[in-house]
Amino acid sequence: MAxxxxxxxxxxxxxxxxxKAQLRHLFGTAYCYEVAQSAAEAWEIIDEIYDDGDHIAIVISDWLMPEMKGDEFLIGVHQKHPDIVKIMLTGQADPDAVQRTEEQANLECCLSKPWTLDELKAAIPGTDIRKIS
Structure with missing residues (x-):
């Protein structure tokens, strides 16, 4: 089973x-959790997960990162895997970048740092029907 x-x-x-700790608190073992400190590292993880026959349900990405900004990364994710839910997390996103990501990557939402557990829960589609502690 994938x-x-x-x-x-x-x-x-x-x-x-x-x-990762908050997501585990919300979803327990319903998902596996991976982290990456750059878009390049994230692409390696994405390729490995799909090569293993598994699936990424959600990508949560910071906007301001070195080498590649989150909007560019999420647009690329959408082009390769349009079924993945994309969420941007930021302390200082450019409004144009957020709009571009909404239009070109079907961005689910943009969470501001610092976020609350309730905001994170609300950002993830379908959480109202999942068992959440």
Whole structure:
């Protein structure tokens, strides 16, 4: 049976660990969780997950990262895997970048740092029908 993943991408390791802990609290073992500190590392993880026959349900990406901004990354994810839910996480996103990502990557939502657990829960589609502790 194929595994479902949530992938979190941020250049700040503390943010990644916080996100992963909150997602585990919300969803438990319903998903597997992966983290990446850059878009390049995220692409490696995405390719590996799909090569193994598994699936990524959700990608949560920071906007301001070195080398590739989150909007570019999420647009690329959408072009290759349009069924993945895309969420942007940011402390300082350019409104034009958010709009471009909404239009070109079907962005589910943009969460501002710092976010709350309720905001994270609300950002993920279908959470009203999932068992959440």
């Amino acid at each position: 595994k479902e993943y949530i992938l979190c991408v941020d250049d700040d390791r503390t943010i990644l660990m916080s996100l």
